[in-house]
Amino acid sequence: MTNAPLFAGMGGHQTPRKTRTDEWLTPPAVMNALGEFDLDPCSPIERPWPTARQHFTIRDNGLILPWWGRVWLNPPYLASVIARWLGRMAEHNRGIALIFARTETAAFHRFVWRRASALLFLRGRLDFLTVEGRPASSTSANAGAPSVLCAYGEADAEVLAFCGLQGQFVPLRISRSVVVVGLEQTWLEAVAEWMRTRRGAVELAEIYRAFANHRKAAANQNYRAKIRQVLQQGAGRRVARGRWSAP
């Protein structure tokens, strides 16, 4: 892969002149909404929480190691390497990447517009976290652009479609059957599917939040009651008062 022309303007989540700003971590609320990942190929050496079953760090150089399973990619900021990370993701074609929405760049065209299965342009600006778990906005650095989640492979396009994170979903390469299934999904199927992406039990309030912007909720003002109803009908398993796990 040639580098130079692809990198111009792509940028990462950070201002490059700051030291250690490539250690900006994904907010756990975003990770929780997307379910479990097998591999995070670019993870801090000292991480405050796991982002996948296996992590590669800069010591391993996740850019050159083999990738496996469902990959979570929030690549390092360096404009000189971001296209290489996206190239690996496009080639692997299974998982989700979180990058700046620099939609006009060559790297975005080559590895996102042409290769991703779906996008979710996140509403507002993400507040990334430092390795100490503090909001990066409390430091002098800041996230200088909006972020977009990029799905690779059909399964992850579906995850983005129904994850409940606020933003605009844009399908790119989803087979017609998947779109139809998504549109025709019942409340019970939608809630059960979301519950299966959780790690352990979740509060009812979290389930409400996840579905607040779901297209089914837009058509049903009483969506909270609907969610309670389908949980009792088998979309979830009650583990304690107000707490549910996957069926």
Ligand SMILES: C[S@@+](CC[C@H](N)C(=O)[O-])C[C@H]1O[C@@H](n2cnc3c(N)ncnc32)[C@H](O)[C@@H]1O
């Ligand atoms: C933007 S942070 C994302 C951290 C974490 N994956 C997350 O989503 O919260 C990028 C991470 O990539 C790490 N990194 C940089 N170069 C790397 C390399 N060649 N191989 C593996 N990790 C690397 C940095 O140390 C940093 O922790």
